[in-house]
Amino acid sequence: MLALACLLSLAPIVVARPPxxxxxxxxxxxxxxxxxxxxxxxxxxxxxxRGPYRLAVExxxxxxxxxxxxxxxxxxxxRA
Amino acid sequence: MSGPDSLFRLDSLRIGDILVPGLRVGSDRGLxxxxxxxxxxxxxxxxxxxxxxxxxxRLVLSRGTxxxxxxxxxxxxxxxxxxxxxxxxxxxxxxxGVVDTQGGMLFQAVPQAAERLAFAETPxxxxxxxxxxxxxxxxKAARLAGDLKLGRHVFRRPSIAVHPLPPDIPSRxxxxxxxxxxxxxxxxxxxxxxxxxxxxxxxxxx
Numbered sequence: 001m002l003a004l005a006c007l008l009s010l011a012p013i014v015v016a017r018p019p020x021x022x023x024x025x026x027x028x029x030x031x032x033x034x035x036x037x038x039x040x041x042x043x044x045x046x047x048x049x050r051g052p053y054r055l056a057v058e059x060x061x062x063x064x065x066x067x068x069x070x071x072x073x074x075x076x077x078x079r080a
Numbered sequence: 081m082s083g084p085d086s087l088f089r090l091d092s093l094r095i096g097d098i099l100v101p102g103l104r105v106g107s108d109r110g111l112x113x114x115x116x117x118x119x120x121x122x123x124x125x126x127x128x129x130x131x132x133x134x135x136x137x138r139l140v141l142s143r144g145t146x147x148x149x150x151x152x153x154x155x156x157x158x159x160x161x162x163x164x165x166x167x168x169x170x171x172x173x174x175x176x177g178v179v180d181t182q183g184g185m186l187f188q189a190v191p192q193a194a195e196r197l198a199f200a201e202t203p204x205x206x207x208x209x210x211x212x213x214x215x216x217x218x219x220k221a222a223r224l225a226g227d228l229k230l231g232r233h234v235f236r237r238p239s240i241a242v243h244p245l246p247p248d249i250p251s252r253x254x255x256x257x258x259x260x261x262x263x264x265x266x267x268x269x270x271x272x273x274x275x276x277x278x279x280x281x282x283x284x285x286x
Contacts, residue, residue, distance in 0.1 A: 026097040026098060027142060027143045027144070028097075028098075028140065028141065028142035028143070029095065029096030029097040029098045029140070029141050029142070030096065030138055030139070030140045031095060031096040031138065031139050031140075032137055032138055032139075033132070033137050033138060033139045034137075035134070035137060035261075036115060036116075037184055038261070039134065039184065039257035039258060039260070039261040040181070040182055040184060040257055041132050041134075041139065041181055041257075042116055043095060043120065043139050044095075045093055045094060045095045045120070046092075046093075046094045047090055047092070047093055047094075047118075048090055048091050048092055049092065049094075053117035053118060054116045054117045054118075055116060055117060055118045055119065055120040056114060056116045056118070056119045056120060056182055057120050057130075057132060057139060057181055057182075058119045058120055058121050058122070058181060058182050059122060059163065059164055059178075059179050059180060059181045059182075059267065060119075060121060060122065060162070060163060060180070060182070
């Protein structure tokens with residue numbers, strides 16, 4: 001059990017911070033979370049209007065893992 | 081178009097009513113074993129207050145900032161490499177613990193940090209673990225001789241897992257989800273503050 005717990009911790013670094021510009025929007029939102037294995041938070045999110053997808057809430061560097069990204073219909077763009 | 085560790089850019093990420101535009105994301109099929117569609121990293125809420133309310137099973141994203149640290153519920157945070165750490169009093173030894181919302185342990189220390197700690201017994205091997213995709217490592221664990229304090233919150237003689245971490249993970253100690261689940265955790269990356277609030281003021285025995 002502990003081995004699995006450690007396996008799930010501190011994922012590898014993949015992504016750099018974007019030069020994002022935040023658009024005006026609501027000041028707050030509250031959504032339910034699923035607690036995987038009792039305490040690993042997972043939230044539902046939409047990505048480019050698609051979904052919802054189940055995303056783990058991580059406090060590590062940005063790491064996103066999708067087999068979906070390889071889909072030809074996915075709207076993500078290759079790195080600029 | 082993609083492959084392991086490919087980078088892409090999303091037009092939008094929406095959680096509830098909050099929209100995060102222009103987020104760069106990576107693709108790593110090796111992480112699909114986590115049982116989720118993706119992993120939401122610190123960048124997604126870099127300009128927001130992220131609250132994971134474990135007792136209420138709720139996530140709150142909001143704009144604003146946490147009040148200044150009070151040493152009780154609100155703690156100063158530091159960057160530990162790309163991670164976020166908070167001050168720990170580990171049986172009287174000051175350490176920094178990386179907050180890990182996907183690490184299923186209570187507390188973890190690397191061997192060098194564990195050497196400074198007073199355990200109730202000699203740490204013994206409890207298993208093996210793979211961390212960050214590295215080679216399996218031996219995991220030892222033992223109960224601390226004293227208490228661990230996170231601000232005003234006290235963990236009564238907690239068990240500490242002891243194992244090395246890969247070189248790209250520079251933390252000495254980790255605060256895992258078995259510890260965090262007792263709290264309403266708020267992370268303010270802009271002011272580098274972390275709030276851990278809990279209605280129950282009694283010591284945590286886990």
